[in-house]
Amino acid sequence: MPMQDARQKLTWISCHFNExxxxxxYSLLKLRQQIFIIEQECIFPEIDGLDPLCDxxxxxxxNDVLAAVRIVGPGIDPDHVEQGDRSAIGRVVASENLRGQGIGRQLMLRAIDHCGQRFPGKAIxxxxxxxxxxxxxxxxxxxxGNAYEEDGIPHICMERPAPAEG
Incomplete structure (x- = not known):
């Protein structure tokens, strides 16, 4: 269900790929290509087959996508065994002209909330x-774990623990 964000003049949608x-x-893939492949100069298979399985x-x-995240359910991505029985947030991307305005935080808070609702009791x-x-x-x-290099950029694995029951 779309929700208008007046401050950024953005409409936020949380949906499955099929929706x-x-x-x-097209706009999502174009944005990710612009940021990951062109701007960050990472040559990798950006279209990896997971998008149709994800939220x-x-x-x-x-109709233009200006920021996005992909949410991978537990057990969906066989290439990342380190994900384990957790949901995962990936392909976090924001248009260059929106950076520095809190868009990344808004995007991540929405993603964390979505994971909590869709996969309750799971770490991220x-x-x-x-x-x-x-x-x-x-x-x-x-x-x-330790830092590692992926596509020429130092990365780390991170986890947001599951909320305590009670």
């Missing part, structure tokens, strides 16, 4: 670029 319009899918949170201006896994460690720590994520 996106073809224009949304997505997208921020729209009209995240592959983070090392320079964003403090940002993710401010959202309750903690590093586990």
């Amino acid at each position: 996106m319009t073809p224009h949304h899918v 997505h949170i997208i921020a729209l201006n009209g 896994y995240l592959n983070a670029q090392l320079h964003l460690k403090t940002f993710y720590e401010g959202l309750g994520f903690v590093q586990f």
